[in-house]
Amino acid sequence: MIELTSIHKAFNQGKHNEYWALAGIDLAIPEKQVTALRGPSGSGKTTLLTILGCLARPTEGRVRLRGEDISGLPERFLTEIRRQTFGFIFQQFNLIRGLSAIENVVLPAYPTGRPRKALLEKAEALLADVDLAHRREAKVEWLSGGEQQRVAICRALINDPEALIADEPTANLDTKLAGEFLGILESLADKGRTIILTSHDPLVIESDVVNVIVTLRDGKIVEQ
Amino acid sequence: MLMKIWIEKQKHLIDFTLASLARRKGKNLGLLFIYGLLVFVLASVALYTHALRTEAQKVLAGTPEIVLQRLVAGRHDLIPPGYIEKIGRIRGVQKKEGRLWGYYYDSVVKANYTFMAPRDMKVERGEIIVGPALERSRGLATGNGISFRSYSGELHTFIVADVLPQSSELVSADLVLMHEEDFRAFFKYPDGHYTDVAMSVANPQEIRNVALKLMDALPDSRPILRDEVLRTYASVFDWREGIMLALLSAAILAFGIFAWEKAAGLSAEEKREIGILKAIGWETGDVIKMKFWEGLLISLLAFLLGYVAAYLHVFHFNSLLFEPVLKGWAVLYPRFTLTPHIDGLQVATMFFFTVFPYTAAVLVPIWRAATTDPDTVMRS
């Protein structure tokens, strides 16, 4: 689904603290599969994820989405691709405090201009899928970590994206909640979504849900 | 179809904006209060000076082009019999007539009235027509009797025949109109003497010439031109406006600082939210539009509240809060209610100078925050 060719990513390019977080990545993310990125801290997993999810552009190299080169597209188009194609689950969940669970879920759909009624119905169905229907009006800061993550998952799904991107999804969860997360992951994978995640967690890496494991070190792929 | 999506999108943005505003209730209410207060001060000044100007124009519209006074030893003195005739014919003067008026201090309510024997209005002997200020301060109504003690000590009693309409308080508030004979009797004015002479000149270009000829014919006279009065009024207003302007600039300065602080002080939380919105698919433009609605809603509301409060303040509470600055008028006109008047251009100007800079000031830092790369949220 996504192909990367000789991707390099530099931070603070041209300055004294220039740092190459990715140093030549060639990778193809298969469609409708679960791909996990692993590797030591600082190896470039998150950086790679931001490039796969069109949150950032590579310093060098090409990104192809469904065969189309998108590395040169202006920001506006990237945003639209990101909105239509990817749903994000962040490590810190990044929900907006002060808003209710359901308000958070519908946020990514605002720029699409879909009617509010349809959005709320869809959000309600998504929350029900993860057993959160009863908490829909609760302010997100009152929710537990596991509940917050499930709200984040619903938010990632509101625009019906082809792919889900999750950075360290189990880092803030205990074993039981991590298990539940894997359960949700499995059902999403079964429905044919492409999933890309990073993880340190053996529970995730060794689970049956994961189809492809990519190992990074010093900004390079060492094993696939 | 595109239009529908656009409208739906704006509705979403406004929804989100309202929710955002509600989330930071304390902060936004504070903002609204300060902002509204500033609009209130600015609008009060604007409404007040404008109404005062309109009022002054009304006053002057009814006065003659030239008023001739006689001076004795540099002091204003009565016009003796035969004086008017001495003027003779001067080209351009349409009408000249002696006027009878004077001031009377009413010790009961500690106010000055203007007594006058009108030429263009008939008042029966023993009757008076009073201005609205008297109607209020002395509780007079048509048919009531009232006594004034003259400067010679005698008591004169009059029946109130009518009360003047309230069209312009500045002109008529303190007037007491009476018959010429009553006037002369009350002030012991000798027969044939007048207070001054009013002249009407049709062609404004001729006024100066007429004044020069008057000075030639009557060296002891002093012609007072309406244009000069107008200029005096203008300078009085200018002086007052100067103070008001100082107030105004202070307010604008405060406003600037306040807007700047609000602008510079984009909280970490707000920045984080902007990052999140961008990461989940909001365009830079969407974020800016949302914040634009936020700024616009606050400033619109503040403008409305401030303006309405200012309107009430100026026209219903007699500019209560400005009293120290505007004392002069307050002494002259104990209860001086301005005619309500709203000027469209003025509202537009005020609107532009308050709503626009605020919205702009708020948008700059938002724009900066909104154009940062969305990948930063991955690392918060």
Ligand SMILES: Nc1ncnc2c1ncn2[C@@H]1O[C@H](COP(=O)(O)OP(=O)(O)OP(=O)(O)O)[C@@H](O)[C@H]1O
């Ligand atoms: N904005 C930035 N500016 C400078 N250096 C950065 C920036 N973002 C990341 N880096 C550096 O790039 C390298 C790769 O970072 P990245 O976050 O991709 O690692 P990671 O594999 O996700 O690590 P972890 O497992 O700890 O999350 C790190 O050394 C990091 O310090």
Ligand SMILES: [Mg+2]
């Ligand atoms: Mg990481």
